[in-house]
Amino acid sequence: MIGTRGAPARYGGFESAVEEIGARLAGRGHEVVVYCRNEGQTLTEHRGMRLVNLPAVRERHVETLSHAALSTAHSIVRARPDVAFMFNAANAPYLRPLRLAGIPVAVNLDGFESLRAKWSGAGARYFRWAERVSVRQASAVIADSTVMRDHVLRAFGREAEYIAYGAEVIHPGVERLATLDLAPDTYHLVVARFEPENQVREIVAGYVRSAAQLPLVVVGSAPYAQDYSDSVRRAAQGDARVQFVGAVWDQHLLDELYGGARSYVHGHTVGGTNPSLLRAMGAGAPVVAHDNLFNREVAGPSATFFADSHSLGDLLLADEADPSAARLRGEIGRGRVAEHYRWDDVAADYERVAMRLRARRARS
Numbered sequence: 001m002i003g004t005r006g007a008p009a010r011y012g013g014f015e016s017a018v019e020e021i022g023a024r025l026a027g028r029g030h031e032v033v034v035y036c037r038n039e040g041q042t043l044t045e046h047r048g049m050r051l052v053n054l055p056a057v058r059e060r061h062v063e064t065l066s067h068a069a070l071s072t073a074h075s076i077v078r079a080r081p082d083v084a085f086m087f088n089a090a091n092a093p094y095l096r097p098l099r100l101a102g103i104p105v106a107v108n109l110d111g112f113e114s115l116r117a118k119w120s121g122a123g124a125r126y127f128r129w130a131e132r133v134s135v136r137q138a139s140a141v142i143a144d145s146t147v148m149r150d151h152v153l154r155a156f157g158r159e160a161e162y163i164a165y166g167a168e169v170i171h172p173g174v175e176r177l178a179t180l181d182l183a184p185d186t187y188h189l190v191v192a193r194f195e196p197e198n199q200v201r202e203i204v205a206g207y208v209r210s211a212a213q214l215p216l217v218v219v220g221s222a223p224y225a226q227d228y229s230d231s232v233r234r235a236a237q238g239d240a241r242v243q244f245v246g247a248v249w250d251q252h253l254l255d256e257l258y259g260g261a262r263s264y265v266h267g268h269t270v271g272g273t274n275p276s277l278l279r280a281m282g283a284g285a286p287v288v289a290h291d292n293l294f295n296r297e298v299a300g301p302s303a304t305f306f307a308d309s310h311s312l313g314d315l316l317l318a319d320e321a322d323p324s325a326a327r328l329r330g331e332i333g334r335g336r337v338a339e340h341y342r343w344d345d346v347a348a349d350y351e352r353v354a355m356r357l358r359a360r361r362a363r364s
Contacts (some may be wrong), residue, residue: 003091006053007046017166034046034050037056052074075098082358085105089130149161149162165273166342171259177256180257188217193222195228203216207312210312218232221246287302287329291307300336
C-alpha cells in the first residue's frame with residue numbers, strides 16, 4: 001500500500017483506510033506491506049502488517065510525490081508484491097514503473113483534488129493531468145463514492161470499482177469530555193482540517209450570526225495554511241460561544257466528542273466518502289452537512305443540509321429546540337453505517353480486486 005502516511009493511522013482518511021483494510025487483509029492470511037512517512041517511527045509491524053518507513057521531502061507540494069517515488073522503488077526492487085494499491089491520483093507518475101516491473105496496481109482516486117484551494121494554478125493543472133493518467137494507466141481504478149465512479153465513466157469512459165470507506169458503530173461514552181470542560185448534548189461540533197473547501201470559516205461565520213445558545217466546538221488545525229487559519233479565527237469575531245480546541249489526536253476523546261455533540265457540522269465539499277462524516281455517524285452524532293452530492297450520498301436522511309453560512313444557523317437552532325429529533329437523526333446515521341459502511345465489507349472488496357489482478361497477471 002503506497003501513497004499515504006501509513007500506519008498506525010494518525011492523520012486522515014487515507015491512513016485510516018490503509019490501517020483498517022490492511023489489518024483485515026493480513027487477518028485473512030495475506031502478506032501486507034504498508035509504506036509510511038512518519039518521521040522518527042521505528043515500528044516495523046502493526047496489526048499484522050509490515051511497515052516500511054521511508055523519508056520524504058517535508059514541503060507541501062512535493063512531500064507525497066517524493067515519498068511515493070521511494071516507496072515505488074522499494075516495492076519494485078525489494079518487496080515485489082503480487083499487487084500494489086496506490087492511494088491518491090497525485091502519484092500517477094509511478095503507475096507505469098510498477099506496471100513495467102510486472103506489478104499490477106489499483107489506484108484510489110480520492111475526491112476532486114484539482115478543486116482544492118491549496119492546489120490552485122499549476123497544482124490544479126497537475127491534478128487534472130494526474131487524474132487522467134491514473135485512469136488510463138492503472139490496472140484498476142477505485143472510487144470511494146458513486147459520484148466519483150460516475151465522473152470517471154463520464155469523463156474517461158472507464159468503469160471504476162466503487163469501494164467506499166468504512167467506519168465502526170460505537171457508543172464511546174462521555175467520561176473524558178470533562179477534560180475540555182464539556183458535557184454531553186450541550187455543544188455543536190466541527191472537526192476538519194482548516195482548508196477552504198471544508199467550509200470551516202463559513203461555518204464559524206454562520207454560527208456567529210445565529211442566535212444559537214450552545215457553544216460551537218471547533219476541532220482542527222491548518223498545518224500548511226496559516227493565513228486561512230487566521231481567517232477562521234477572525235470569523236469568530238471574539239464570540240465566546242466559539243471554542244477552538246486545536247487538533248485532537250486522541251481517537252477515544254475524538255469519538256466522545258462526536259458521540260456527545262448535539263449536532264456535528266460537516267462542511268466538506270470536494271472529497272468522496274468522507275471518513276470524518278462516517279466516524280461521526282457511527283458514533284451517533286446528529287449531522288448537519290453542507291449540501292452537495294457527496295454528503296447526500298453518505299448521510300442521506302440522517303442529516304439536515306445547509307447551502308451556505310446564512311442557512312446554517314436555522315438548522316442549529318432547530319437541533320437546540322428539539323433534541324429528541326436530533327438524537328433520532330443520529331440513530332438513523334448509525335444505522336446507515338452499520339448497513340452500508342462496514343470495514344469488513346470494504347476489505348473484502350479490496351481483496352476481490354487484488355485477487356482478480358493477481359489472476360490476470362498469472363495469465364499474462
